[in-house]
Structure formats: structure tokens, C-alpha cells
Amino acid sequence: MLHAARRLPLSGKIGLAIVLFWLMVALIGPFIAPYTPGAFVSEEVFAGSSGKFWFGSDFLGRDVLSRLLVGARFTVGLSVLAATLACATGTGLALTAAVGPRWVDELLSRAMDTMISIPGKVFALVMVAAFGSSLMLLTLIVAITYVPGNFRIARSLAVGLARLDYVEVARARGEGRLHLALVEMLPNMIRPLFADIGLRFVFIVLLLSGLSFLGLGLQPPDADLGSLVRENVSGLGEGALAVLVPALAIASLTVSVNLLIDAATQGKAR
Amino acid sequence: MSGSASAQRPTWIAPLRLIAARIGAALLTLLLVSMVIFAISGLLPGDAAQEALGQGATAGQIAALRHEMGLDQPGPVRYVRWLGGIVKGDPGTSIVANQPVSKIISERLPNTLRLAALTSMVAVPLAFLIGVFSAIARGRRLDRALNVLTLSMVALPEFLVATLAVLLFAVKLRWLPSIALVPQEPTLGEFLRAYTMPVISLAVIVVAQMARMIRAAIIAELDRPYVEMARLKGVRPGRLIFRHVLPNAIGPIVNAMALSLSYLFGGAIIVETIFSYPGLASLMVNAVTSRDMPLLQACAMIFCATYLLLVLIADTVAILANPQLRKG
Amino acid sequence: MTTPSHVDVRDLSVTVRRPDGTLLRIVDSVSFSIPRGEVLALIGESGSGKTTIALSLMGYARGGAVISGQIRVGNASLDGVGPASLAAQRGNRITYVAQSAAAAFNPSRRIIDQVIEPALIHRTAAAPAARERAIGLFRALALPTPETIGERYPHELSGGQLQRLMAAMALITKPDVVIFDEPTTALDVTTQVEVLQAFRRVFREEGATGVYVSHDLAVVAQMADHILVLNGGKVREQNSAATLIAEPQDDYTRMLMSAAQPVVQAITPPAPKAATPLLEIDGIFAGYGPIDREGRPANPVLSAVSLSIGKGAALGVIGESGSGKSTVARVVAGLLTPTAGTVSLDGEVLAPTLAERTREQLRRVQIVFQNADVALNPAHSVGEILARPLRFYHGKTGADARRRVNELLDLTRLPSSVIDRRCGELSGGQKQRVNLARALAAEPDIILCDEVTSALDTVVRGAILDLLGDLRRDLGLAYLFISHDIATVKALCDEIVVFYKGTRVEHGTSDAYAAPPYHPYTELLITSVPELRPGWLADYPYQPVAPVANVTQSSDICRFLQRCPRSRQGLCDIAAPPLRTLENGSRILCHLDTSELAH
Numbered sequence A: 001m002l003h004a005a006r007r008l009p010l011s012g013k014i015g016l017a018i019v020l021f022w023l024m025v026a027l028i029g030p031f032i033a034p035y036t037p038g039a040f041v042s043e044e045v046f047a048g049s050s051g052k053f054w055f056g057s058d059f060l061g062r063d064v065l066s067r068l069l070v071g072a073r074f075t076v077g078l079s080v081l082a083a084t085l086a087c088a089t090g091t092g093l094a095l096t097a098a099v100g101p102r103w104v105d106e107l108l109s110r111a112m113d114t115m116i117s118i119p120g121k122v123f124a125l126v127m128v129a130a131f132g133s134s135l136m137l138l139t140l141i142v143a144i145t146y147v148p149g150n151f152r153i154a155r156s157l158a159v160g161l162a163r164l165d166y167v168e169v170a171r172a173r174g175e176g177r178l179h180l181a182l183v184e185m186l187p188n189m190i191r192p193l194f195a196d197i198g199l200r201f202v203f204i205v206l207l208l209s210g211l212s213f214l215g216l217g218l219q220p221p222d223a224d225l226g227s228l229v230r231e232n233v234s235g236l237g238e239g240a241l242a243v244l245v246p247a248l249a250i251a252s253l254t255v256s257v258n259l260l261i262d263a264a265t266q267g268k269a270r
Numbered sequence B: 001m002s003g004s005a006s007a008q009r010p011t012w013i014a015p016l017r018l019i020a021a022r023i024g025a026a027l028l029t030l031l032l033v034s035m036v037i038f039a040i041s042g043l044l045p046g047d048a049a050q051e052a053l054g055q056g057a058t059a060g061q062i063a064a065l066r067h068e069m070g071l072d073q074p075g076p077v078r079y080v081r082w083l084g085g086i087v088k089g090d091p092g093t094s095i096v097a098n099q100p101v102s103k104i105i106s107e108r109l110p111n112t113l114r115l116a117a118l119t120s121m122v123a124v125p126l127a128f129l130i131g132v133f134s135a136i137a138r139g140r141r142l143d144r145a146l147n148v149l150t151l152s153m154v155a156l157p158e159f160l161v162a163t164l165a166v167l168l169f170a171v172k173l174r175w176l177p178s179i180a181l182v183p184q185e186p187t188l189g190e191f192l193r194a195y196t197m198p199v200i201s202l203a204v205i206v207v208a209q210m211a212r213m214i215r216a217a218i219i220a221e222l223d224r225p226y227v228e229m230a231r232l233k234g235v236r237p238g239r240l241i242f243r244h245v246l247p248n249a250i251g252p253i254v255n256a257m258a259l260s261l262s263y264l265f266g267g268a269i270i271v272e273t274i275f276s277y278p279g280l281a282s283l284m285v286n287a288v289t290s291r292d293m294p295l296l297q298a299c300a301m302i303f304c305a306t307y308l309l310l311v312l313i314a315d316t317v318a319i320l321a322n323p324q325l326r327k328g
Numbered sequence C: 001m002t003t004p005s006h007v008d009v010r011d012l013s014v015t016v017r018r019p020d021g022t023l024l025r026i027v028d029s030v031s032f033s034i035p036r037g038e039v040l041a042l043i044g045e046s047g048s049g050k051t052t053i054a055l056s057l058m059g060y061a062r063g064g065a066v067i068s069g070q071i072r073v074g075n076a077s078l079d080g081v082g083p084a085s086l087a088a089q090r091g092n093r094i095t096y097v098a099q100s101a102a103a104a105f106n107p108s109r110r111i112i113d114q115v116i117e118p119a120l121i122h123r124t125a126a127a128p129a130a131r132e133r134a135i136g137l138f139r140a141l142a143l144p145t146p147e148t149i150g151e152r153y154p155h156e157l158s159g160g161q162l163q164r165l166m167a168a169m170a171l172i173t174k175p176d177v178v179i180f181d182e183p184t185t186a187l188d189v190t191t192q193v194e195v196l197q198a199f200r201r202v203f204r205e206e207g208a209t210g211v212y213v214s215h216d217l218a219v220v221a222q223m224a225d226h227i228l229v230l231n232g233g234k235v236r237e238q239n240s241a242a243t244l245i246a247e248p249q250d251d252y253t254r255m256l257m258s259a260a261q262p263v264v265q266a267i268t269p270p271a272p273k274a275a276t277p278l279l280e281i282d283g284i285f286a287g288y289g290p291i292d293r294e295g296r297p298a299n300p301v302l303s304a305v306s307l308s309i310g311k312g313a314a315l316g317v318i319g320e321s322g323s324g325k326s327t328v329a330r331v332v333a334g335l336l337t338p339t340a341g342t343v344s345l346d347g348e349v350l351a352p353t354l355a356e357r358t359r360e361q362l363r364r365v366q367i368v369f370q371n372a373d374v375a376l377n378p379a380h381s382v383g384e385i386l387a388r389p390l391r392f393y394h395g396k397t398g399a400d401a402r403r404r405v406n407e408l409l410d411l412t413r414l415p416s417s418v419i420d421r422r423c424g425e426l427s428g429g430q431k432q433r434v435n436l437a438r439a440l441a442a443e444p445d446i447i448l449c450d451e452v453t454s455a456l457d458t459v460v461r462g463a464i465l466d467l468l469g470d471l472r473r474d475l476g477l478a479y480l481f482i483s484h485d486i487a488t489v490k491a492l493c494d495e496i497v498v499f500y501k502g503t504r505v506e507h508g509t510s511d512a513y514a515a516p517p518y519h520p521y522t523e524l525l526i527t528s529v530p531e532l533r534p535g536w537l538a539d540y541p542y543q544p545v546a547p548v549a550n551v552t553q554s555s556d557i558c559r560f561l562q563r564c565p566r567s568r569q570g571l572c573d574i575a576a577p578p579l580r581t582l583e584n585g586s587r588i589l590c591h592l593d594t595s596e597l598a599h
């Protein structure tokens, strides 16, 4: 692992460092927060940076840093969960389509083609309108939104593999479908799929924060990074840190994941 | 050879058949999409009658309204009626505004289309240039720099771009207003003032995405043996790209453009909201907030239809550009 | 040499940087010269540096390799000149014919535009003149409809035609040197002869100087005046073609020459045939694509194919690519369901699909594919690959399985150190041995070998054939051995079946293929294989047959009619050919009898 990390180009190393930083924040953020996230601790609203409040105060005079540390846990945690869920489902269905009977493949592909024709944000909005946005529902909604994308990638990988001679040999040996999918095909899909999980994670972070920014994601008192931007958007006119910092935090997370994936996949591709 | 077979038929038959098949498939997908959207949004218990009357309504009032709105009918019947309405251009009445949905949308849709068109006019040429140049400079410093730049840009949340734009142009420089209000008959100056920031906010991400896909499409072609052959014929780099590579990359490139442009409509949801731009996307957000289902369904259908239309156009261009498909 | 040399290469070396940073010389101090109007052949196995040398004559190196040494072509020197003047030479004074013309032509441009492009960009001719010259070259290359063939797109033409069109493109600027890089390797033998004939003729007419790259000595003997033998980037031997073939000096050259004519140690013919053959295929119809109402697949491949193989016997199947050889193997293995006909094992009819066959039936029939690169799962180690069938068919696990895996490695002459390696780390020959070992792990009665030696270099191919022969003798295995190369099949098999367009046109003992009479298609196949003697091509008797005009190909009449040099009007184009037995015991599908076919 360490060896592989050392061989990454500079952009990849920076990406990796920031990703690790955010994972760390998600794990221990709430414990190191200087103030209770909901407490009104500053006299001044939209205060600038100071020794007491590193990132200033928000529209109600709460400490931005503390709220950020807690909000990051929601953003990172929910997105990791949703990305894993989306990719496990998508890849599972893709393998089913590749080794299953023809009609299963046709049915699944048709269904996923339909789903993919509904733009992600539109689908999520309709789902939120219909079902609401509790924590669990929200995770499910964003996960489902990105199943078709992963399915499409995984299916094309799996269908390509299914035609290869080593899978044919296993089939001719009399191996069952489960063996074909899990032993012969899946191990050869892991690497490209890993990159895809990263990509889905970025999309999901953006979608979740986008929803929260619109006021349709996480509901108060819970707040993820997108909610923080929304809450403080009225401070934009005075260039408040309270609105800039969470937005930049999201960007640093997504950009660094992207840089890391790109750096990690590049060496293989060439 | 297959050439002799196609010689007997007029040459335009084969592509026309293919294109017709694509149109059929797109219409079928749209039908399935409508089912999904209706199933999610139209078949739930917490229904529109309750919403419309509010908390204070009695069970009797609600039942009466349900009947009036046809909500007591079985799902498939309601779906067919709804779909029929959409096809006829009458997707029902907005519960909140109490106006025909078609009227509300017809006021908003042109605004979104105008925003999308302006953004495309900026984004497509820019993305094309970036994509082509980084493909030509593959692996060199320019390419690596552009790679990191576009890679970062695609991962930016739209609201960050919009926020930074406001901060720069409206707060620091005071060149532009932070809200995109377009007067009835704008002068060029007013027009630019209103559109610059929304267009920039949308274009940043779309350009990056499109440029990356265009680069990938061209690079996939550069690795094919015919490119090496062209080099061995003494073809210079410029001619190589424009005469040899691009004709083969047209399919993937238009596909990249279609996908990125369809993304533009998703991005518009946030950008329109931030700038209080009176478009379809911000209308849809309002519909979600107020749970105005007929309006929401109609907006969703328009976005999906736009996506399918863009992909269909890209497919058609790809078919016409490929002699193997074109000549059947 | 009295003629001043036209191409002169001194101390050519090409160096690449490996991923770990070390330098590797893939071409090492190669020197040669070519007199004007003559052809030099570069010959060697894959990886010996042939293509690298050929490309460096154009100042071109793949993937950042570095060229050093002196290269002179005509009166231009190519070393140390800038990219602009290189581009001015390429495609103009020095031109190139690639191995796969199908991939090297741009799919979205018309052929003629691509053929005349070098003349236009190097301004050696104006468009109308270039067009005229192109059509002249098309004619000289015996292309059909030379006036209009250029209007087509690459996908509308066959591999042999594209290869000739690429030669026209290379000659359009009247270059100083033309480089041919394995131009016929991807073609069927019958097409190869036509293309070689066309190349020879046009070379004579144009008086061109050439470099001809190939791995096939027999082909090279027809095309070259001088031969240079390469091994591992170094020159082993260099001489005039006639001398080198008559009196090879270098050991490596001698090894190449003997490997080109494989001989497998004679095998005691299998015991007199038992009443029921081991494997019997009866009246198989099969194909690909959706099946219509009458039960015919959209793309029918096999029609009425019957074969039988005795216990311990080896049946060879030959035919050109696309003739349905692999399809037969797939049907027997159960991978493809036939639309009609049966496959039986020891008299017992096998179910058409895999799912309905018993594990025991599956065990007894194993299949081995051509390309070991994709036949072995890159995610598994050699040990895992071999252990799986042991567990699956024999329930062997643990130490038991490990012992057997080692035995299998021994049997296929692999070192036991490969057991923990992944197949990506093995050489081509080793991979093919693992591929065989996996089939042997099942302890089958018959192995279906689909082109198992075709992707290998001649020397490695010889070793694998030896192994197959030994295994057969020691284990009593039967083979269904598929190949497009008749020499390989003759070396290993007792009986040979010839396929043409999915029908069996001839079936006889290997010995019967030593001399006529054969089926006219078999005759074409056998005579098309180049012999290792200069002048063979010049003596080659056949010219491509002009297709018989206006025959509506009904399913009944002879499928070979369009290409048959012996066809009889009023017979072959009217009635279906009968299945007849020749005097040497071969059965053929033809109207002609022994006396008519024996010359």
C-alpha cells in the first residue's frame, strides 16, 4: 500500500493526503470540536476569523469550525455508505445480467437504460418530493440514483469478460453461474470498479450537498456541509467565511478524490 | 462483398432504418421513464387532496376533492389519463398556483432554454479546443496541467462556483448584480449583466466535463493503427488530427457533448436557484418544496425528454458520420 | 558486390527504457545494405526486433525508443535529422506496408483518397495523375474492378484486397524503398499466394527496392534476394537467399528451418477400431444469432457435419478461417447448441447443452483454446488454475491436489516454480503448457485442441507438438485437432478432415494427403503452402479463378464452385456434388472421380 502511494504523481499524493484528512475528520471531528455545534457562542454574526473562532461565526453566531467538523461527518459518512451501496447493487446486478439467461440481461439493461435517462438531480428531487428526506431515505435515494451508472460500467466489463476464453473454459467444465461470476469474473473487475466507486462517491457528495443546499436534503437540526452553505448564504454579500468555508470544504473533498483516482488509474492505463 | 449488396439498394435506406430504430427506442424509453416518474410521484397515499386543503380539512372534504381530482381511481387509470394529458400538452393543474401547469411552464421554459443555449455557445467551442489541444499534447506539460485543472473543475459543486462568482463580480468588483433579473426588453448591456454569472457558473463544470470526454475520445483514436500508418505516410500533426482522427472521433465527441449538455440542465437546478433566475429548474425546486406533484411531474418529464433528445441527436450524427453504419 | 548499395545501414541500435528505469537494447548493432532494385528479408521469431528495424529505417520508433547508428537511403541520410525532414521522407522516399491492412486503413475515408494521399502531401503528383497511377497499380496488383475499387471504404473489402491496396499506397510515390511488415501473416494460405503473386509482379514492374519482414522462411524465399536472420535483436546470419537456404551456416538458422517442417515422432497407429467410436458427430447443423421459425440460425455455419474419432486416435480438422472449425469444437464441448444432429460419446448421445450433461460426461471431453493469453484467468495463479478441475471433477483437495498439480506440471514439462506465478509472468509456450495441463487435470478421454499451436513461434510450436504426441502415446488420449496449417495437422494426426464453408469436403487418412487425388479445395490448400525453395512462387500454377458468373447459389450445389479451378459447366452448377470414395480411401464431396482429380 505504502509503496503504491509513494509511486503516485504529486497530484495523487496531495489528493490522497486530503482524502485521508477528511476521513479522519469524519471519524473524530465531533470529538475535537471546540464548541457544541448548536451553541450560540459569538456576539457577532458572520464574524471573521479570530483566535477564538478560527473560521468565524455563522448567521446565528455559532462557531463555524465546530459545525464544519460535525457536518463533515454527515457528508463523508453518508456518501461512503451510499457509494458502497450503489456500487454493490450495480455490480451485483451487472454480474447477474452477464451470467444469467438472456432475458434477465435484457430486462435489467432495459430497466437501467430507463433509469439512466432520468438525470440524477431530477430523479433525486422527485424521490424527495414523494418520500421526504429522512437520513435513511436520503442515503437510499442517492444510492439508487447512482446504481444505473455503476451497472452500465460493470456490465460492459462483465460482458467483455464473459466472452473471454477462460470463462468459456470454466463454462465448458460445467461450472455454475455463481462460480463464473464470483471466481472467474469479479476478481478481474475489481481494479476498474474501484475507480468507479471513487467517481460515484464524488457524484454522491455533490448530489447530497446540492440537495441540502436547496433545503431538500438533511433537515435541521442535522446539518451536512451543503446545509451549512445554505444557512449562511445571506452572508455572501459581505463575503462571510461561514458560507465560503463549507463550500470550499466540499470542493476540497471531491477534487482530491478525483485527483487520487486519476493518479491511481493512470499508471495502469499507460 | 457487402458492398455489392448495398449497391442494389439506395444508400440512404440503411442509415434511415438505423435512425428510425433509434427514434423508436428513445420513445419507448421515454414511455418507461414516464411510468417510473408517475409510479414514484403519483401513487402515494399522502396525496394531493390533503396537500391542497391543508391540515384543517375534514375527511369528508378530502374525499370529495379526491373524487373531483380523480384520485380515487386505480393507479393505471390515473397513469393513462395523466399520460394522455401530457401528450396533448395539458399535464394538469398546479395544486399550489391553481393554474394550468402548461401555462406556468410555458412562461419558464424559454428562460431555461435561453440559459442553456448561451452556456452551450460558450462551452462547446471552449471544450472542443481544450480537448483537442490536450489530446495533441498528450503526456506533455500542457496536457498534464489541463488534466489537473479539468479534473478539479468537474468535481466542484455548482454552488461554490456561483458563490465565488458572486463574491468576485458582485461583492469585490461590483460589476454585476448578484441576482439575474432580466428586464422585458433588455439592452445588450443589461442582457450581459444578467447572464454573465449564471452562464459562467454553469459553463465551468460543463466545459471541464466535455473537454475531458473529447480528449478521451481523440486519444482512443490516436492509439489505433491507422494513426501510426498516417504518420508513416508523412502526414503532419495538424492534418493528422483534422483529416484522419476527427472524422473517426465524431461519434464519441458528439456523444460527449450530448451527455455534458444534458448535465447542464441538472446544474441549472442549483444555479437558477442561487441567482433567483426564473427558469424551469428553479420552478421544479419550488414544486418539490410545495409538493406540487402535477407541476413536478411535468418538469421531470421535460428534463428526461431533453436528455433523450440530446442522446438521439448524438446517435444520429454518429450514424451519419460512420461509413460502416451509413452504408449498411 | 559491384552494384553500389542503395540502402545502407551501419551499427543500428534501438534502446528502450524499461518501467524500472533500466535500458534495454532491442536491436543491437545491426548493419546491412541493399542494392537498388533488390529485396532484403528480415526474418526471426516474434520479439526478435524485425519490425523495430523496419520502422527505424523511417526514423520512427514506437513508445519513446531511441535509435542510434547510420541510416542512408538513396542519397539521403536519416540519422540525426529533425522531425520535419523525416516527415518529408516518410511515405515519400521510404514507404511502409503494415501487417494488418484492415486496421491500418482509416475506416472513415475512401480507399482512393488514402492511396493517393502520400503523392498529394509530398507533392510528387497532382490529384488526377496520382489517381491514374493508383488505378494502374490496382490493375497490376490484380485487384477486381480497378477503376472503381478505390471508391469503396475499407470495411467493404477483404483482407487480401486491402493488403494489395496498401501496397499500391506504398508505391504511389515511386519510393526508393518499400518496407513490407509481415504483409501476409494475417491471411489464409490461399489468399496469401494471390497476394504474394501480385506483390512479385508489381515489384518487377516497378523495379522497387524493398525490405520484407516475415517470420516465415518459405514466404521469404519467394520474395527476397537477400536474407538476414535475426535473434534477440542481433544478426545471426546474412546471405543471399539461395545460399542461405541451401547452406545455412548458423545453428539458429538451421533450427528455424527444421522447425518450419514439423515432424512428430511416429505413433503406433491406434488399436483396430472398436465397434463404437469414442466420439461421434452426426449430421450437425449449427450457427450463431437468433433462430428463425424453421429452426435456422441467422448466421448458419455448419451444415450436415459428421465425424468420428476412435479411442486414442487423432483427427485433424483444417480449413480457412471462418470455415467453421472452431464451431465444431464448441458444439462438441456443449458451448454451442446445434440446431440439428447429435454428438455421442462411447455410443451414448450427449445432451446438446452444458446444463444437461453430467459432470462425468463433461470431464471426459476437454477443450483447449488457441490463445493462452486469454484462456488463463489472469487473477489466478497457475496452482489455482490446475487445482480447480481436480477439485471439481475428482474432489481432490489439500496435499492430494498439490501432489497431482506437481505431477501435471511434470507431465507438461513445466518447472514446479511456476506454481505460484500468475500467467502474465509466463512465456507464450509456458502458458500453452499450463493450458494443456488444465485439460489433463480432468483426465479426459479426448481433448479438443482449437488452433493450440497457431499463435506460437515455429520453434515453440515444434516443442508443443512433440508434447502433444508424447501425451497421446503415454495416456492414450484422443484429439480433435483443429488448425489452419496442414503441415501441423499432418505431423500429429492419423486422419484429416477438410472443411469448406461449414461442410466437410474431404475426409481421409493423413497419408492420403501426401499426393493427389484430393478434393479440388484440398488441392488448392495444399498447393498454396509455400515451399522452402526459391522459385516456388514463380512456378505456382494457379491464377485466381474468375468467379463463375450468374449462378444463383442454391444450397444444393457445390459451395466451392465460385473458386474451383476444376469446375465443370453444366455439371457443377446444376447438381449437388455426391459423396464419393476415392481409390486411396478418402471420401470427398465432388462431381469428379479419382482419374479426373489425379492430374
Ligand SMILES: Nc1ncnc2c1ncn2[C@@H]1O[C@H](COP(=O)(O)OP(=O)(O)O)[C@@H](O)[C@H]1O
Pocket: C288, C289, C299, C301, C319, C320, C321, C322, C323, C324, C325, C326, C327, C328
Ligand atoms: N460468437 C459468434 N457470433 C456470431 N458469429 C460467429 C461467432 N463465432 C463465429 N462466428 C462466425 O461463424 C463462422 C465460423 O467461425 P469459426 O467456427 O470460428 O471458424 P474457424 O474456426 O474455422 O475460423 C464465421 O463466419 C464467424 O464469423
Ligand code: SF4
Pocket: C519, C520, C521, C558, C559, C560, C561, C564, C565, C566, C567, C568, C572, C577, C589, C590, C591, C592
Ligand atoms: S463439385 Fe465441381 S465445383 Fe465443386 S469441387 Fe468438385 S469440381 Fe469443383
Ligand SMILES: [Mg+2]
Pocket: C325, C326, C450, C451
Ligand atoms: Mg477458429
